[in-house]
Amino acid sequence: MHWALIELNLPYRTVPLQTRTEEMENLEFLSINPRKKIPVLQHGDLVLTESAAIVTYLAERFSTAERRLIPEGLEQRARYMEWLSFICMELDATSLYVLRRHEGLPVVYGDAPEACEAAREYFQRMINAAAMRMGDGPYLLGETFSGVDILMISVLNWAARYGLPLPALFERYRASMLDRPTYKAAIEANTPR
Ligand SMILES: N[C@@H](CCC(=O)N[C@@H](CS)C(=O)NCC(=O)O)C(=O)O
Missing domain, CATH: 3.40.30.10 (Glutaredoxin)
Incomplete structure:
Protein backbone atom coordinates (compact mmCIF):
# COMPACT_ATOMS: atom_id res chain seq x y z
CA MET A 1 0.00 0.00 0.00
CA ARG A 68 -0.44 5.62 -14.19
CA LEU A 69 -0.86 2.40 -12.19
CA ILE A 70 -3.70 0.85 -14.19
CA PRO A 71 -4.04 0.87 -17.97
CA GLU A 72 -6.81 2.75 -19.75
CA GLY A 73 -7.59 0.39 -22.62
CA LEU A 74 -10.19 -2.32 -22.07
CA GLU A 75 -7.98 -5.20 -23.15
CA GLN A 76 -5.00 -4.09 -21.06
CA ARG A 77 -7.32 -3.60 -18.09
CA ALA A 78 -8.58 -7.16 -18.62
CA ARG A 79 -4.94 -8.31 -18.45
CA TYR A 80 -4.50 -6.31 -15.22
CA MET A 81 -7.56 -8.06 -13.73
CA GLU A 82 -6.30 -11.44 -14.91
CA TRP A 83 -2.92 -10.95 -13.17
CA LEU A 84 -4.68 -9.57 -10.09
CA SER A 85 -6.89 -12.61 -9.76
CA PHE A 86 -4.02 -15.01 -10.48
CA ILE A 87 -1.75 -13.35 -7.87
CA CYS A 88 -4.44 -13.29 -5.16
CA MET A 89 -5.95 -16.70 -5.76
CA GLU A 90 -3.43 -19.04 -7.35
CA LEU A 91 -0.19 -17.71 -5.90
CA ASP A 92 -1.34 -16.33 -2.57
CA ALA A 93 -4.55 -17.93 -1.29
CA THR A 94 -3.99 -21.48 -2.48
CA SER A 95 -0.22 -21.63 -2.06
CA LEU A 96 1.57 -19.06 0.09
CA TYR A 97 -1.27 -18.57 2.54
CA VAL A 98 -1.16 -22.29 3.33
CA LEU A 99 2.55 -21.95 4.15
CA ARG A 100 2.04 -18.79 6.19
CA ARG A 101 -0.54 -20.58 8.28
CA HIS A 102 0.81 -24.08 8.70
CA GLU A 103 4.56 -23.47 8.53
CA GLY A 104 4.60 -19.91 9.84
CA LEU A 105 1.97 -20.18 12.58
CA PRO A 106 1.51 -23.89 13.41
CA VAL A 107 0.67 -23.01 17.01
CA VAL A 108 -2.44 -21.19 15.81
CA TYR A 109 -3.41 -23.14 12.68
CA GLY A 110 -1.92 -26.58 13.29
CA ASP A 111 0.70 -28.64 11.47
CA ALA A 112 -0.23 -29.77 7.98
CA PRO A 113 2.92 -31.09 6.27
CA GLU A 114 1.06 -32.74 3.38
CA ALA A 115 -0.94 -29.59 2.64
CA CYS A 116 2.30 -27.56 2.76
CA GLU A 117 4.06 -29.93 0.39
CA ALA A 118 1.12 -29.72 -2.02
CA ALA A 119 1.08 -25.91 -1.71
CA ARG A 120 4.79 -25.74 -2.55
CA GLU A 121 4.32 -27.92 -5.62
CA TYR A 122 1.28 -25.95 -6.70
CA PHE A 123 3.13 -22.64 -6.36
CA GLN A 124 5.94 -24.01 -8.52
CA ARG A 125 3.54 -25.12 -11.22
CA MET A 126 1.72 -21.78 -11.22
CA ILE A 127 4.82 -19.56 -11.22
CA ASN A 128 6.38 -21.61 -14.03
CA ALA A 129 3.20 -21.22 -16.07
CA ALA A 130 3.18 -17.47 -15.30
CA ALA A 131 6.75 -17.17 -16.58
CA MET A 132 5.58 -18.55 -19.93
CA ARG A 133 2.82 -15.93 -20.01
CA MET A 134 4.87 -12.92 -19.01
CA GLY A 135 6.31 -11.89 -22.37
CA ASP A 136 9.32 -9.62 -22.69
CA GLY A 137 8.53 -7.41 -19.70
CA PRO A 138 10.06 -5.61 -18.00
CA TYR A 139 6.69 -5.48 -16.19
CA LEU A 140 3.75 -7.87 -15.96
CA LEU A 141 1.82 -5.74 -18.44
CA GLY A 142 4.80 -5.24 -20.73
CA GLU A 143 6.26 -1.77 -21.01
CA THR A 144 4.30 -0.13 -18.21
CA PHE A 145 4.67 -0.57 -14.46
CA SER A 146 1.27 -1.03 -12.74
CA GLY A 147 -0.51 -2.05 -9.54
CA VAL A 148 -0.15 -5.74 -10.36
CA ASP A 149 3.64 -5.41 -10.18
CA ILE A 150 3.26 -4.12 -6.63
CA LEU A 151 1.07 -7.08 -5.68
CA MET A 152 3.29 -9.58 -7.48
CA ILE A 153 6.36 -8.43 -5.58
CA SER A 154 4.52 -8.84 -2.32
CA VAL A 155 3.83 -12.53 -3.12
CA LEU A 156 7.31 -13.13 -4.57
CA ASN A 157 8.78 -11.76 -1.34
CA TRP A 158 6.70 -14.30 0.61
CA ALA A 159 7.90 -17.02 -1.76
CA ALA A 160 11.52 -16.03 -1.07
CA ARG A 161 10.84 -16.11 2.65
CA TYR A 162 9.61 -19.70 2.38
CA GLY A 163 12.54 -20.74 0.20
CA LEU A 164 10.48 -21.31 -2.96
CA PRO A 165 12.70 -21.11 -6.04
CA LEU A 166 11.57 -18.81 -8.84
CA PRO A 167 12.08 -19.22 -12.58
CA ALA A 168 15.09 -17.14 -13.74
CA LEU A 169 12.80 -14.63 -15.41
CA PHE A 170 11.02 -13.89 -12.13
CA GLU A 171 14.30 -13.79 -10.19
CA ARG A 172 15.48 -11.04 -12.56
CA TYR A 173 12.09 -9.31 -12.42
CA ARG A 174 12.10 -9.33 -8.61
CA ALA A 175 15.69 -8.07 -8.40
CA SER A 176 14.93 -5.14 -10.68
CA MET A 177 11.75 -4.24 -8.74
CA LEU A 178 13.53 -4.40 -5.39
CA ASP A 179 16.02 -1.94 -6.81
CA ARG A 180 13.32 0.59 -7.69
CA PRO A 181 13.69 3.77 -5.57
CA THR A 182 9.94 3.87 -4.84
CA TYR A 183 10.09 0.29 -3.52
CA LYS A 184 12.97 1.21 -1.23
N1 LIG B 1 -6.09 -10.70 2.07
C1 LIG B 1 -5.56 -9.67 2.92
C2 LIG B 1 -4.61 -10.32 3.91
C3 LIG B 1 -4.15 -9.32 4.93
C4 LIG B 1 -3.31 -9.99 6.00
O1 LIG B 1 -3.37 -11.21 6.23
N2 LIG B 1 -2.52 -9.15 6.67
C5 LIG B 1 -1.70 -9.62 7.73
C6 LIG B 1 -0.51 -8.72 7.92
S1 LIG B 1 0.51 -8.70 6.49
C7 LIG B 1 -2.52 -9.59 9.01
O2 LIG B 1 -3.21 -8.61 9.26
N3 LIG B 1 -2.43 -10.64 9.82
C8 LIG B 1 -3.08 -10.68 11.07
C9 LIG B 1 -3.78 -11.98 11.32
O3 LIG B 1 -3.83 -12.84 10.41
O4 LIG B 1 -4.30 -12.14 12.42
C10 LIG B 1 -4.85 -8.59 2.09
O5 LIG B 1 -4.29 -8.92 1.05
O6 LIG B 1 -4.89 -7.41 2.48
Missing part, protein backbone atom coordinates in the same frame (compact mmCIF):
# COMPACT_ATOMS: atom_id res chain seq x y z
CA HIS A 2 2.87 2.40 0.84
CA TRP A 3 4.42 1.56 -2.50
CA ALA A 4 1.29 2.49 -4.47
CA LEU A 5 0.90 5.73 -2.51
CA ILE A 6 4.54 6.61 -3.13
CA GLU A 7 4.40 5.70 -6.84
CA LEU A 8 1.41 8.03 -7.20
CA ASN A 9 3.17 10.72 -5.17
CA LEU A 10 0.22 11.06 -2.78
CA PRO A 11 0.41 12.67 0.65
CA TYR A 12 -0.80 10.30 3.39
CA ARG A 13 -0.66 9.66 7.10
CA THR A 14 0.25 6.28 8.59
CA VAL A 15 -1.16 4.81 11.79
CA PRO A 16 1.26 2.02 12.74
CA LEU A 17 -0.45 -1.09 14.14
CA GLN A 18 1.02 -4.45 15.09
CA THR A 19 -1.06 -7.51 14.18
CA ARG A 20 -2.12 -9.98 16.86
CA THR A 21 -1.70 -7.45 19.66
CA GLU A 22 -3.99 -5.44 21.91
CA GLU A 23 -3.98 -2.73 19.26
CA MET A 24 -6.12 -4.97 17.05
CA GLU A 25 -8.72 -5.33 19.84
CA ASN A 26 -9.09 -1.58 20.13
CA LEU A 27 -12.77 -0.67 19.52
CA GLU A 28 -11.90 2.05 17.06
CA PHE A 29 -9.89 -0.37 14.93
CA LEU A 30 -12.53 -3.11 15.24
CA SER A 31 -15.14 -0.71 13.91
CA ILE A 32 -12.86 -0.06 10.93
CA ASN A 33 -11.92 -3.68 10.27
CA PRO A 34 -13.62 -6.36 12.37
CA ARG A 35 -11.45 -8.94 10.60
CA LYS A 36 -8.51 -7.52 12.59
CA LYS A 37 -6.25 -7.36 9.56
CA ILE A 38 -3.98 -4.78 7.98
CA PRO A 39 -3.60 -2.98 5.66
CA VAL A 40 -6.61 -0.67 5.83
CA LEU A 41 -7.03 2.48 3.75
CA GLN A 42 -9.19 5.38 4.91
CA HIS A 43 -9.88 8.00 2.29
CA GLY A 44 -12.59 10.41 3.37
CA ASP A 45 -15.61 8.26 4.23
CA LEU A 46 -14.28 5.31 2.32
CA VAL A 47 -12.73 2.50 4.35
CA LEU A 48 -11.07 -0.21 2.28
CA THR A 49 -9.41 -3.45 3.28
CA GLU A 50 -7.67 -6.06 1.06
CA SER A 51 -4.39 -5.04 -0.57
CA ALA A 52 -5.58 -5.82 -4.10
CA ALA A 53 -8.65 -3.60 -3.72
CA ILE A 54 -6.63 -0.81 -2.08
CA VAL A 55 -3.91 -0.75 -4.74
CA THR A 56 -6.46 -0.89 -7.56
CA TYR A 57 -8.61 1.83 -6.00
CA LEU A 58 -5.60 4.14 -5.64
CA ALA A 59 -4.62 3.33 -9.22
CA GLU A 60 -8.10 4.07 -10.59
CA ARG A 61 -8.61 7.16 -8.53
CA PHE A 62 -5.22 8.86 -8.66
CA SER A 63 -3.46 7.82 -11.86
CA THR A 64 -2.42 10.72 -14.05
CA ALA A 65 -0.88 10.97 -17.48
CA GLU A 66 2.59 11.03 -15.86
CA ARG A 67 1.96 8.38 -13.22
CA ALA A 185 11.06 4.26 -0.02
CA ALA A 186 8.02 2.06 0.69
CA ILE A 187 10.06 -0.40 2.75
CA GLU A 188 11.49 2.50 4.70
CA ALA A 189 7.99 3.93 5.28
CA ASN A 190 6.69 0.54 6.43
CA THR A 191 9.52 -0.18 8.85
CA PRO A 192 8.64 0.51 12.50
CA ARG A 193 11.01 2.97 14.12
Whole structure:
Protein backbone atom coordinates (compact mmCIF):
# COMPACT_ATOMS: atom_id res chain seq x y z
CA MET A 1 0.00 0.00 0.00
CA HIS A 2 2.87 2.40 0.84
CA TRP A 3 4.42 1.56 -2.50
CA ALA A 4 1.29 2.49 -4.47
CA LEU A 5 0.90 5.73 -2.51
CA ILE A 6 4.54 6.61 -3.13
CA GLU A 7 4.40 5.70 -6.84
CA LEU A 8 1.41 8.03 -7.20
CA ASN A 9 3.17 10.72 -5.17
CA LEU A 10 0.22 11.06 -2.78
CA PRO A 11 0.41 12.67 0.65
CA TYR A 12 -0.80 10.30 3.39
CA ARG A 13 -0.66 9.66 7.10
CA THR A 14 0.25 6.28 8.59
CA VAL A 15 -1.16 4.81 11.79
CA PRO A 16 1.26 2.02 12.74
CA LEU A 17 -0.45 -1.09 14.14
CA GLN A 18 1.02 -4.45 15.09
CA THR A 19 -1.06 -7.51 14.18
CA ARG A 20 -2.12 -9.98 16.86
CA THR A 21 -1.70 -7.45 19.66
CA GLU A 22 -3.99 -5.44 21.91
CA GLU A 23 -3.98 -2.73 19.26
CA MET A 24 -6.12 -4.97 17.05
CA GLU A 25 -8.72 -5.33 19.84
CA ASN A 26 -9.09 -1.58 20.13
CA LEU A 27 -12.77 -0.67 19.52
CA GLU A 28 -11.90 2.05 17.06
CA PHE A 29 -9.89 -0.37 14.93
CA LEU A 30 -12.53 -3.11 15.24
CA SER A 31 -15.14 -0.71 13.91
CA ILE A 32 -12.86 -0.06 10.93
CA ASN A 33 -11.92 -3.68 10.27
CA PRO A 34 -13.62 -6.36 12.37
CA ARG A 35 -11.45 -8.94 10.60
CA LYS A 36 -8.51 -7.52 12.59
CA LYS A 37 -6.25 -7.36 9.56
CA ILE A 38 -3.98 -4.78 7.98
CA PRO A 39 -3.60 -2.98 5.66
CA VAL A 40 -6.61 -0.67 5.83
CA LEU A 41 -7.03 2.48 3.75
CA GLN A 42 -9.19 5.38 4.91
CA HIS A 43 -9.88 8.00 2.29
CA GLY A 44 -12.59 10.41 3.37
CA ASP A 45 -15.61 8.26 4.23
CA LEU A 46 -14.28 5.31 2.32
CA VAL A 47 -12.73 2.50 4.35
CA LEU A 48 -11.07 -0.21 2.28
CA THR A 49 -9.41 -3.45 3.28
CA GLU A 50 -7.67 -6.06 1.06
CA SER A 51 -4.39 -5.04 -0.57
CA ALA A 52 -5.58 -5.82 -4.10
CA ALA A 53 -8.65 -3.60 -3.72
CA ILE A 54 -6.63 -0.81 -2.08
CA VAL A 55 -3.91 -0.75 -4.74
CA THR A 56 -6.46 -0.89 -7.56
CA TYR A 57 -8.61 1.83 -6.00
CA LEU A 58 -5.60 4.14 -5.64
CA ALA A 59 -4.62 3.33 -9.22
CA GLU A 60 -8.10 4.07 -10.59
CA ARG A 61 -8.61 7.16 -8.53
CA PHE A 62 -5.22 8.86 -8.66
CA SER A 63 -3.46 7.82 -11.86
CA THR A 64 -2.42 10.72 -14.05
CA ALA A 65 -0.88 10.97 -17.48
CA GLU A 66 2.59 11.03 -15.86
CA ARG A 67 1.96 8.38 -13.22
CA ARG A 68 -0.44 5.62 -14.19
CA LEU A 69 -0.86 2.40 -12.19
CA ILE A 70 -3.70 0.85 -14.19
CA PRO A 71 -4.04 0.87 -17.97
CA GLU A 72 -6.81 2.75 -19.75
CA GLY A 73 -7.59 0.39 -22.62
CA LEU A 74 -10.19 -2.32 -22.07
CA GLU A 75 -7.98 -5.20 -23.15
CA GLN A 76 -5.00 -4.09 -21.06
CA ARG A 77 -7.32 -3.60 -18.09
CA ALA A 78 -8.58 -7.16 -18.62
CA ARG A 79 -4.94 -8.31 -18.45
CA TYR A 80 -4.50 -6.31 -15.22
CA MET A 81 -7.56 -8.06 -13.73
CA GLU A 82 -6.30 -11.44 -14.91
CA TRP A 83 -2.92 -10.95 -13.17
CA LEU A 84 -4.68 -9.57 -10.09
CA SER A 85 -6.89 -12.61 -9.76
CA PHE A 86 -4.02 -15.01 -10.48
CA ILE A 87 -1.75 -13.35 -7.87
CA CYS A 88 -4.44 -13.29 -5.16
CA MET A 89 -5.95 -16.70 -5.76
CA GLU A 90 -3.43 -19.04 -7.35
CA LEU A 91 -0.19 -17.71 -5.90
CA ASP A 92 -1.34 -16.33 -2.57
CA ALA A 93 -4.55 -17.93 -1.29
CA THR A 94 -3.99 -21.48 -2.48
CA SER A 95 -0.22 -21.63 -2.06
CA LEU A 96 1.57 -19.06 0.09
CA TYR A 97 -1.27 -18.57 2.54
CA VAL A 98 -1.16 -22.29 3.33
CA LEU A 99 2.55 -21.95 4.15
CA ARG A 100 2.04 -18.79 6.19
CA ARG A 101 -0.54 -20.58 8.28
CA HIS A 102 0.81 -24.08 8.70
CA GLU A 103 4.56 -23.47 8.53
CA GLY A 104 4.60 -19.91 9.84
CA LEU A 105 1.97 -20.18 12.58
CA PRO A 106 1.51 -23.89 13.41
CA VAL A 107 0.67 -23.01 17.01
CA VAL A 108 -2.44 -21.19 15.81
CA TYR A 109 -3.41 -23.14 12.68
CA GLY A 110 -1.92 -26.58 13.29
CA ASP A 111 0.70 -28.64 11.47
CA ALA A 112 -0.23 -29.77 7.98
CA PRO A 113 2.92 -31.09 6.27
CA GLU A 114 1.06 -32.74 3.38
CA ALA A 115 -0.94 -29.59 2.64
CA CYS A 116 2.30 -27.56 2.76
CA GLU A 117 4.06 -29.93 0.39
CA ALA A 118 1.12 -29.72 -2.02
CA ALA A 119 1.08 -25.91 -1.71
CA ARG A 120 4.79 -25.74 -2.55
CA GLU A 121 4.32 -27.92 -5.62
CA TYR A 122 1.28 -25.95 -6.70
CA PHE A 123 3.13 -22.64 -6.36
CA GLN A 124 5.94 -24.01 -8.52
CA ARG A 125 3.54 -25.12 -11.22
CA MET A 126 1.72 -21.78 -11.22
CA ILE A 127 4.82 -19.56 -11.22
CA ASN A 128 6.38 -21.61 -14.03
CA ALA A 129 3.20 -21.22 -16.07
CA ALA A 130 3.18 -17.47 -15.30
CA ALA A 131 6.75 -17.17 -16.58
CA MET A 132 5.58 -18.55 -19.93
CA ARG A 133 2.82 -15.93 -20.01
CA MET A 134 4.87 -12.92 -19.01
CA GLY A 135 6.31 -11.89 -22.37
CA ASP A 136 9.32 -9.62 -22.69
CA GLY A 137 8.53 -7.41 -19.70
CA PRO A 138 10.06 -5.61 -18.00
CA TYR A 139 6.69 -5.48 -16.19
CA LEU A 140 3.75 -7.87 -15.96
CA LEU A 141 1.82 -5.74 -18.44
CA GLY A 142 4.80 -5.24 -20.73
CA GLU A 143 6.26 -1.77 -21.01
CA THR A 144 4.30 -0.13 -18.21
CA PHE A 145 4.67 -0.57 -14.46
CA SER A 146 1.27 -1.03 -12.74
CA GLY A 147 -0.51 -2.05 -9.54
CA VAL A 148 -0.15 -5.74 -10.36
CA ASP A 149 3.64 -5.41 -10.18
CA ILE A 150 3.26 -4.12 -6.63
CA LEU A 151 1.07 -7.08 -5.68
CA MET A 152 3.29 -9.58 -7.48
CA ILE A 153 6.36 -8.43 -5.58
CA SER A 154 4.52 -8.84 -2.32
CA VAL A 155 3.83 -12.53 -3.12
CA LEU A 156 7.31 -13.13 -4.57
CA ASN A 157 8.78 -11.76 -1.34
CA TRP A 158 6.70 -14.30 0.61
CA ALA A 159 7.90 -17.02 -1.76
CA ALA A 160 11.52 -16.03 -1.07
CA ARG A 161 10.84 -16.11 2.65
CA TYR A 162 9.61 -19.70 2.38
CA GLY A 163 12.54 -20.74 0.20
CA LEU A 164 10.48 -21.31 -2.96
CA PRO A 165 12.70 -21.11 -6.04
CA LEU A 166 11.57 -18.81 -8.84
CA PRO A 167 12.08 -19.22 -12.58
CA ALA A 168 15.09 -17.14 -13.74
CA LEU A 169 12.80 -14.63 -15.41
CA PHE A 170 11.02 -13.89 -12.13
CA GLU A 171 14.30 -13.79 -10.19
CA ARG A 172 15.48 -11.04 -12.56
CA TYR A 173 12.09 -9.31 -12.42
CA ARG A 174 12.10 -9.33 -8.61
CA ALA A 175 15.69 -8.07 -8.40
CA SER A 176 14.93 -5.14 -10.68
CA MET A 177 11.75 -4.24 -8.74
CA LEU A 178 13.53 -4.40 -5.39
CA ASP A 179 16.02 -1.94 -6.81
CA ARG A 180 13.32 0.59 -7.69
CA PRO A 181 13.69 3.77 -5.57
CA THR A 182 9.94 3.87 -4.84
CA TYR A 183 10.09 0.29 -3.52
CA LYS A 184 12.97 1.21 -1.23
CA ALA A 185 11.06 4.26 -0.02
CA ALA A 186 8.02 2.06 0.69
CA ILE A 187 10.06 -0.40 2.75
CA GLU A 188 11.49 2.50 4.70
CA ALA A 189 7.99 3.93 5.28
CA ASN A 190 6.69 0.54 6.43
CA THR A 191 9.52 -0.18 8.85
CA PRO A 192 8.64 0.51 12.50
CA ARG A 193 11.01 2.97 14.12
N1 LIG B 1 -6.09 -10.70 2.07
C1 LIG B 1 -5.56 -9.67 2.92
C2 LIG B 1 -4.61 -10.32 3.91
C3 LIG B 1 -4.15 -9.32 4.93
C4 LIG B 1 -3.31 -9.99 6.00
O1 LIG B 1 -3.37 -11.21 6.23
N2 LIG B 1 -2.52 -9.15 6.67
C5 LIG B 1 -1.70 -9.62 7.73
C6 LIG B 1 -0.51 -8.72 7.92
S1 LIG B 1 0.51 -8.70 6.49
C7 LIG B 1 -2.52 -9.59 9.01
O2 LIG B 1 -3.21 -8.61 9.26
N3 LIG B 1 -2.43 -10.64 9.82
C8 LIG B 1 -3.08 -10.68 11.07
C9 LIG B 1 -3.78 -11.98 11.32
O3 LIG B 1 -3.83 -12.84 10.41
O4 LIG B 1 -4.30 -12.14 12.42
C10 LIG B 1 -4.85 -8.59 2.09
O5 LIG B 1 -4.29 -8.92 1.05
O6 LIG B 1 -4.89 -7.41 2.48
